[in-house]
Amino acid sequence: RPASLPRAQSYCIWEPLHIMREIWAAGGIQEPRIALMHRVQTPKTALLARSGDTPAGVGFLALDGEIAMLHAVEVLPSYRRRGVAKKLMAQAAKWAEDHGAKYMALMTTRDNQAANRLYSSLGMRPVGHYHYRIKDTA
Numbered sequence: 001r002p003a004s005l006p007r008a009q010s011y012c013i014w015e016p017l018h019i020m021r022e023i024w025a026a027g028g029i030q031e032p033r034i035a036l037m038h039r040v041q042t043p044k045t046a047l048l049a050r051s052g053d054t055p056a057g058v059g060f061l062a063l064d065g066e067i068a069m070l071h072a073v074e075v076l077p078s079y080r081r082r083g084v085a086k087k088l089m090a091q092a093a094k095w096a097e098d099h100g101a102k103y104m105a106l107m108t109t110r111d112n113q114a115a116n117r118l119y120s121s122l123g124m125r126p127v128g129h130y131h132y133r134i135k136d137t138a
Contacts, residue, residue, distance in 0.1 A: 027074035068096030
């Protein structure tokens with residue numbers, strides 16, 4: 001967690017704003033997943049990060065005991081590699097710590113090299129792997 005967050009560059013907001021839903025939709029995160037966020041019964045928040053004055057990235061964070069689980073991280077393509085995801089992660093870490101979490105977790109694919117580099121640079125490390133099985137229809 002950084003000593004201080006960039007001023008007026010990231011926020012914890014519940015319920016998600018319309019612009020946050022638009023950013024999620026641009027990344028393929030649709031209403032059923034947003035509805036799932038609403039059904040979470042533990043402490044939760046949505047994250048919003050800006051690039052300058054422009055909303056550029058979002059995420060969802062929920063607490064389960066000592067673990068804060070980060071989901072639905074999305075940065076608009078035109079704002080990637082500008083520090084937006086780092087702002088989201090810093091805000092997530094602050095919220096998690098403020099709510100008693102000892103750990104923060106997330107999932108990403110092995111192929112998402114940019115995300116994996118970011119998470120590694122922040123001191124996160126893989127603790128497991130998973131894969132999907134597709135039923136053979138032949």
